[in-house]
Amino acid sequence: MRIEYHRTLIADHVRNEAFFRALKAVIEPGKSVVADIGAGTGLLGLMASKLGAKEVFLFEIAEVAGVAAAVLKANKAKACHLIPCHSTEFRDKLAVDVIVSETLGNYALEENIIATLADARRRFLKSGGHVVPTGITQYIAPVITPRIDEELRAWQGVGHDINLAPAQTMTLNNAYVRLLQASELLGGGRSAVAWDAIDLTRDTRSKRKGEAEWRLSKPQTIYGFATWWTAELVPGVTLSTGPLTPRTHWEQLYFPLLDPIEVKSREVVGVELRSNSSEAGGTHLAWAAIHKNAQGGVLARQSLDLDKGYLP
Structure with missing residues (x-):
């Protein structure tokens, strides 16, 4: 290193x-x-x-x-x-x-902090002792600008009547470390939803899952989703990788879509996330975007998985 x-x-x-x-x-x-x-x-x-x-x-x-x-x-x-x-x-x-x-990464759990602290807490910590950090909250927000989406679709612009669609699909089944501005997010980043809350002071699972959704007040194109985290180190002291907080060396994660979603006024866009991190198996991430009409009926669903983005 x-x-x-x-x-x-x-x-x-x-x-x-x-x-x-x-x-x-x-x-x-x-x-x-x-x-x-x-x-x-x-x-x-x-x-x-x-x-x-x-x-x-x-x-x-x-x-x-x-x-x-x-x-x-x-x-x-x-x-x-x-x-x-x-x-x-x-x-x-x-x-x-x-x-x-x-032991925190751009994706908060990629260095296996849950399992590491659980082991240390059980075997080393005195009764009444302190764990730093005490917890992690993970946030997500829709991305409404095409900047990163256009970057990831370079496969489509090669020309010469050559079809690179399989490689394009692999590219989109990846999560990307990117610095996003608040203006690139729905509601200027203030529409972010907490999709996961982790208490590091007690036993909890390394497998995480959560969901979020937004009902849009006006038509909008959703190009992907951005995630970040806030860690409570001790009560009253937090550290965040979000776009509305002081910048750190960490950046946000960008989760692409197979196709941008054109959402009409009063329609809903949602996302489901799953992750599993371990020392032996690394980090696995999967996400699905759901487009619903104003009445809640599902119009379309896109499912992506980090495992599909690796070369065999």
């Missing part, structure tokens, strides 16, 4: 300050023991140390663990223990007051 990726994390001051505020809220100087899971270059673990944590255990399995070790040494960090394995593989006894994990 290139160090450049970790530089983008360190450069994300919105992210860094949110986690600093969250850690400050839950660390009791001289008493709290902290586990930083997915420590990267060690920033959050060092923050915990600077805030007075009694001990900090930093879990990191990637090559960047070597960088973290050098960073800890450069900062003369005492009582900071780098553990070069995934926390789920750690079998020694550990009792901590705070578990912090910034």
Whole structure:
């Protein structure tokens, strides 16, 4: 893994300050023991140390663990223990007051934060301890501008009477990391609906599903859907990747459609989403768009699946 990726994390001051505020809220100087899971270059673990944590255990399995070790040494960090394995593989006894994990992706669950925190909470967390973040809410909104849709339909413009439709279909069965402006979303982004809410302080499923729908007040063309998330780090401290909040290094996800949907006034457009993330199987995403008439009758349905977007 290139160090450049970790530089983008360190450069994300919105992210860094949110986690600093969250850690400050839950660390009791001289008493709290902290586990930083997915420590990267060690920033959050060092923050915990600077805030007075009694001990900090930093879990990191990637090559960047070597960088973290050098960073800890450069900062003369005492009582900071780098553990070069995934926390789920750690079998020694550990009792901590705070578990912090910034294992969040553009799609919130792609780094398996649900399973990772569930394991750490059961095996490491003292009674009355804190988990950071405490929860994640996932949002979705229709995209009403053709910018990304046109980009993805390049297969149609090759000319010379050549049909590349099979490749076009594969392209559309993918989710894309893109930065969207609020003006590209229905209602300027304020029409976003929460399709999933995850409580990380208790056991919950890594398989997620949800739905949303919108009744349009005027005719509109829907080209796809944009998703993002908001994480509650601790009560009163949140971090969001949405288009109406301060920008982070994360961007939104764009879910295409096989064909844009022409929606008339009073008609309804809806979406259903399913996801499953695991260490062994990776991330699977599927989505379906439903176009309904004003009375609620289904006019058309489009189903897409990330698994159909991979080359065999």
